[in-house]
Amino acid sequence: MSARTSPARDLVYFVIFAAAVLTMPVWLAPIGAGYPDLLQKFAIYGLFATGFNLLFGLTGYLSFGHAAFLGVGSYTAVWSFKLLGMNPIPAVILAVVAAGIFALAIGFVSLRRSGIYFSILTLAFAQMSYNLAYSVLTPITNGETGLRVLRSDPRIFDAADGAEGALVSTLFGIEMNGYAGFYFCAVILIAGFFIAQRIFRSPFGIMLRAVKSNQNRMTYTGLNPRPYTLAAFVISGMYAGLAGSLLCITDPLAGAERMQWTASGEVVLMTILGGAGTLLGPLLGAGLIKYFENIFSAFNEQTLHSIFSFLPDFLETPVVGLMSLFVGEGWQLTLGVLFMIIVIFLPGGIMEGVSRLGRLFKGSDKPSAADKGRVEAAAE
Amino acid sequence: MEILKVSGVNKSFGGLRALNNVNFAVEEGTVHAIIGPNGAGKSTFLNCMIGRLAPDTGTVMFGDISLTGMKPFEINQVGVSRVFQTPEIFADLTLLENVMIPTMAKRDGIFSLNGFRRLDRDAEVRDKALHMLEDVGLAEKKDMHSGSLSRGDKRRLELAMCLSQDPKLLLLDEPTAGMSRADTNNTIDLLKRIGDRGITKVIIEHDMHVVFSLAKKVTVLAQGTIIAEGKPEDIKGDPRVQEAYLGGAHL
Amino acid sequence: MDVFLLQLLNGLDKGGAYALIALGLTLIFGTLGVVNFAHGTLFMLGAFCAITFNKLLSLEQVRIDPEKLTPWGTPLEVREPYVEALLGDFGHWLLNYSVPASILLAIPVMAIIGFVMERGLIKHFYNRPHADQILVTFGLAIVIQEIVKTMFGANPIPQIAPESLRGAADIGLMLGTDPGVIVYPVWRMVYLVFAGLVIAAVFAFLQFTTFGMVVRAGMADRETVGLLGINIERRFTIVFAIAAVVAGLAGVMYTPILPPDYHMGMDFLVLSFVVVVVGGMGSLPGAVAAGFLLGILQSFASMNEIKDILPGIDQIIIYLVAVVILLVRPRGLMGRKGVMEN
Numbered sequence A: 001m002s003a004r005t006s007p008a009r010d011l012v013y014f015v016i017f018a019a020a021v022l023t024m025p026v027w028l029a030p031i032g033a034g035y036p037d038l039l040q041k042f043a044i045y046g047l048f049a050t051g052f053n054l055l056f057g058l059t060g061y062l063s064f065g066h067a068a069f070l071g072v073g074s075y076t077a078v079w080s081f082k083l084l085g086m087n088p089i090p091a092v093i094l095a096v097v098a099a100g101i102f103a104l105a106i107g108f109v110s111l112r113r114s115g116i117y118f119s120i121l122t123l124a125f126a127q128m129s130y131n132l133a134y135s136v137l138t139p140i141t142n143g144e145t146g147l148r149v150l151r152s153d154p155r156i157f158d159a160a161d162g163a164e165g166a167l168v169s170t171l172f173g174i175e176m177n178g179y180a181g182f183y184f185c186a187v188i189l190i191a192g193f194f195i196a197q198r199i200f201r202s203p204f205g206i207m208l209r210a211v212k213s214n215q216n217r218m219t220y221t222g223l224n225p226r227p228y229t230l231a232a233f234v235i236s237g238m239y240a241g242l243a244g245s246l247l248c249i250t251d252p253l254a255g256a257e258r259m260q261w262t263a264s265g266e267v268v269l270m271t272i273l274g275g276a277g278t279l280l281g282p283l284l285g286a287g288l289i290k291y292f293e294n295i296f297s298a299f300n301e302q303t304l305h306s307i308f309s310f311l312p313d314f315l316e317t318p319v320v321g322l323m324s325l326f327v328g329e330g331w332q333l334t335l336g337v338l339f340m341i342i343v344i345f346l347p348g349g350i351m352e353g354v355s356r357l358g359r360l361f362k363g364s365d366k367p368s369a370a371d372k373g374r375v376e377a378a379a380e
Numbered sequence B: 001m002e003i004l005k006v007s008g009v010n011k012s013f014g015g016l017r018a019l020n021n022v023n024f025a026v027e028e029g030t031v032h033a034i035i036g037p038n039g040a041g042k043s044t045f046l047n048c049m050i051g052r053l054a055p056d057t058g059t060v061m062f063g064d065i066s067l068t069g070m071k072p073f074e075i076n077q078v079g080v081s082r083v084f085q086t087p088e089i090f091a092d093l094t095l096l097e098n099v100m101i102p103t104m105a106k107r108d109g110i111f112s113l114n115g116f117r118r119l120d121r122d123a124e125v126r127d128k129a130l131h132m133l134e135d136v137g138l139a140e141k142k143d144m145h146s147g148s149l150s151r152g153d154k155r156r157l158e159l160a161m162c163l164s165q166d167p168k169l170l171l172l173d174e175p176t177a178g179m180s181r182a183d184t185n186n187t188i189d190l191l192k193r194i195g196d197r198g199i200t201k202v203i204i205e206h207d208m209h210v211v212f213s214l215a216k217k218v219t220v221l222a223q224g225t226i227i228a229e230g231k232p233e234d235i236k237g238d239p240r241v242q243e244a245y246l247g248g249a250h251l
Numbered sequence C: 001m002d003v004f005l006l007q008l009l010n011g012l013d014k015g016g017a018y019a020l021i022a023l024g025l026t027l028i029f030g031t032l033g034v035v036n037f038a039h040g041t042l043f044m045l046g047a048f049c050a051i052t053f054n055k056l057l058s059l060e061q062v063r064i065d066p067e068k069l070t071p072w073g074t075p076l077e078v079r080e081p082y083v084e085a086l087l088g089d090f091g092h093w094l095l096n097y098s099v100p101a102s103i104l105l106a107i108p109v110m111a112i113i114g115f116v117m118e119r120g121l122i123k124h125f126y127n128r129p130h131a132d133q134i135l136v137t138f139g140l141a142i143v144i145q146e147i148v149k150t151m152f153g154a155n156p157i158p159q160i161a162p163e164s165l166r167g168a169a170d171i172g173l174m175l176g177t178d179p180g181v182i183v184y185p186v187w188r189m190v191y192l193v194f195a196g197l198v199i200a201a202v203f204a205f206l207q208f209t210t211f212g213m214v215v216r217a218g219m220a221d222r223e224t225v226g227l228l229g230i231n232i233e234r235r236f237t238i239v240f241a242i243a244a245v246v247a248g249l250a251g252v253m254y255t256p257i258l259p260p261d262y263h264m265g266m267d268f269l270v271l272s273f274v275v276v277v278v279g280g281m282g283s284l285p286g287a288v289a290a291g292f293l294l295g296i297l298q299s300f301a302s303m304n305e306i307k308d309i310l311p312g313i314d315q316i317i318i319y320l321v322a323v324v325i326l327l328v329r330p331r332g333l334m335g336r337k338g339v340m341e342n
Helices: A007-022 A036-059 A067-084 A088-110 A115-134 A178-201 A203-213 A215-219 A225-250 A261-274 A281-298 A301-307 A313-324 A328-345 A349-362 B042-050 B072-077 B095-108 B123-135 B151-163 B181-195 B208-214 B232-237 B239-244 C002-032 C039-057 C082-087 C089-096 C098-120 C130-152 C171-175 C186-208 C210-220 C222-227 C232-254 C264-279 C284-301 C304-309 C313-328
Strands: B002-013 B016-027 B031-035 B057-062 B080-083 B169-173 B200-204 B217-222 B225-230 C060-069 C075-081 C168-170 C183-185
Touching: A007 A178, A036 A178, A036 A203, A036 A225, A036 A261, A036 A281, A067 A088, A067 A115, A067 A225, A067 A261, A088 A115, A088 A225, A115 A261, A115 C130, A115 C264, A115 C313, A178 A203, A178 A225, A203 A215, A203 A225, A203 B095, A215 A225, A215 B072, A261 A281, A261 A328, A261 A349, A261 C130, A281 A328, A281 A349, A301 A313, A328 C130, B002 B042, B002 B200, B016 B042, B016 B200, B016 B217, B016 B225, B031 B042, B031 B208, B042 B080, B042 B169, B042 B200, B072 B080, B080 B151, B095 B123, B095 B151, B123 B151, B151 B181, B181 B208, B200 B208, B208 B232, B217 B232, B217 B239, B225 B232, B225 B239, B232 B239, C002 C039, C002 C183, C002 C186, C002 C210, C002 C232, C002 C264, C002 C284, C039 C089, C039 C098, C039 C130, C039 C232, C039 C264, C060 C082, C075 C082, C082 C089, C089 C098, C098 C232, C130 C264, C168 C171, C168 C186, C183 C186, C186 C210, C186 C232, C186 C284, C210 C232, C264 C284, C264 C313, C284 C304, C284 C313, C304 C313
Parallel strands: B031 B200, B031 B217, B080 B169, B169 B200
Antiparallel strands: B002 B016, B002 B057, B217 B225, C060 C075, C168 C183
């Protein structure tokens, strides 16, 4: 990595990235994704996947329980709204801290094992959290109904104002909905990306890649892999908590289903789709999945008919019939198929595809940076 | 001065006695070989020294530090490096990164949360690593993925990794196993060269050619017991050793 | 004591399902070395075999009764399933017994599904890391689920047990307790016996046939068996098909207990993985024992007496056991030393 990276280059990447994120409302509009609600989701899940990638992409430890940290972040944020007031900043900070502590506890235990056993341990902890949030922890989580901010809550710092109107978090008088909500998340995403970029380029980052590559050699090189993996686990848990709190910025509601293992599975899908171990991949994966979820699921037969209206009738009907399997309710089918294709043919995800294409055009056979960082799938 | 002193080490696996009251000492600055037929307990012995296995009884002293009960990474941090039978390297990383990791381990210790510093700005580590790669003749391949190296080159890389830590003691477990004659000779030359730096080396070896071209002192292990010890030329003629090697056809 | 017995029985039927799924998972892991996240889906597909069979049988013909009229003067329509029209009493019997009878459909269907899955996909992942295997089978599970959802809808489809096997039996009476103390649904008893039979059949097959011997040898030491010149690949396919059939049968017979929907497989998969880990990766008796054990533990944990002392324990007991086992004895209850242990 040191060969092809330089501070100047990273700065350029970072500036382009930041500019791209901030202008998303403009350039995503033509594909129908230019509305704040979806953009905010892109930013939040991008952050979630970026954090997950710091663990899985670098160390190769596949956690199937990251949704638990997302949930903890959400619950903490809502409690912060309830007790302290609707300012998102304490909510975000407290959520990161709470998720970090939670991740420290779970990581400390789970990291005693590696490989599939680690995956199952994290899965077990997340499922326990989910089940408990639904049942005995109801006083904290409000069970099935989900936790929301009520008018009667103390809200120490702003109980006086906002007697009427919808309950939305407010930063310096700006309500965090619509584009304000998106830009708040976008700024945090950019900060999160910056930190991830630094970790990738740091001595710590290379140690994490050493964990994935050869733990035995690492141990005999005078390095203890455990605190490295634990630190990565906690950091990625904090990212998840951060994402969880942002989910509550515009809609201050936290439900247990956010902790279910399918949600953990989703972030795995995002990271792999985009390209684990690359900086940009997880963000692409998150964007793609959220885009599918929102745009593809809204397609119906009529939209399809209008898209394929150029076809002669005898062709149009079967084509629309076939396509309708993959959109609307069936968007997850598209996702599943896409995911399988990626795992089978492009284990490095979209980023590997991009770099292969790039090489094709350039005609050079040098492996690119994206290729190098790719999931050479957990060295077990 | 003795840099390594092993006293009264026993190790059993179930009913099998792998090491039987082994006493062993290495003089600082020498090359000491441990030889013995298959199953003699050489690898068990090495693993007991390096912290991978815990001896049932006995002590392993490194200078005035007791290595018994220490974790492998702690043992490395006090100055003991190890070369494996099959080269253990970071196959997903470039050669330069491979050498930078041990360099940093030596400088920053067992764990350091350097998450915000840029590795490519760390000239100290980079220069040292490059220098080590030059030493073993791999400098021009520094940006290659180490997984694609030949076995001989992997061995060189592993040596560079160990040497970058300036170890006081280097343990080599059959450093030429599975190598071609040419690679073996290259490795011997390399080991001779780094011998000049005064690093104490313990070599476990099958290949007598390697042993006799490197070692100043040889210890012969058979069935978990030390049966002979001395200069290479004395060992060659020792009847007990020849018997242990089934008539000494090897020698 | 009676309460104890009742809880024991309550845990057994669920334990039976866990055991059957875990048995297949272990068989696949032990021989093929593949971690199959799509195994729960096979359970679900089995359940939908039962539904399909029932739907086929219930296809109705509509006939107009020439003589009778409805009260408002139109001709009376008589609806009658084709099977009853064609086969008479036997058809009626078949419809009544559609759940157990669909086993006959499920065996070949599941075997084919297993065959296709192994040849088409799993085969290519033998030498890929476990993480890749998990991911690709996870993707496959999503795809199969979605296809089932498109075909059968998202809502659970209840199935009913045959008339004679519905309702509850007072088992306590047989055991000499007072009437009404241990009352247990008959179908769950049937399920339990069925699970026992399937497990026995699998073990007998592995124990007493040459094929089974090779498979067991393969589980113990894959490389050596390969070196013996035995065509291990073909056997892998058959093993996978058997595992698919076992999971499918577990699903078929479970339909009267839990109305199947498209994602029931995932719910069972997570638990079955825990079962496999608790039993020990690669240990068949371990999988079966852990399946029943966890089923029973879960049932005991849901007793009010226990919940009063440890609130919420019923929700987490299985995972808690898994965590403890993984930390204390990573090879599981009956796993061999060194299998996936680190």
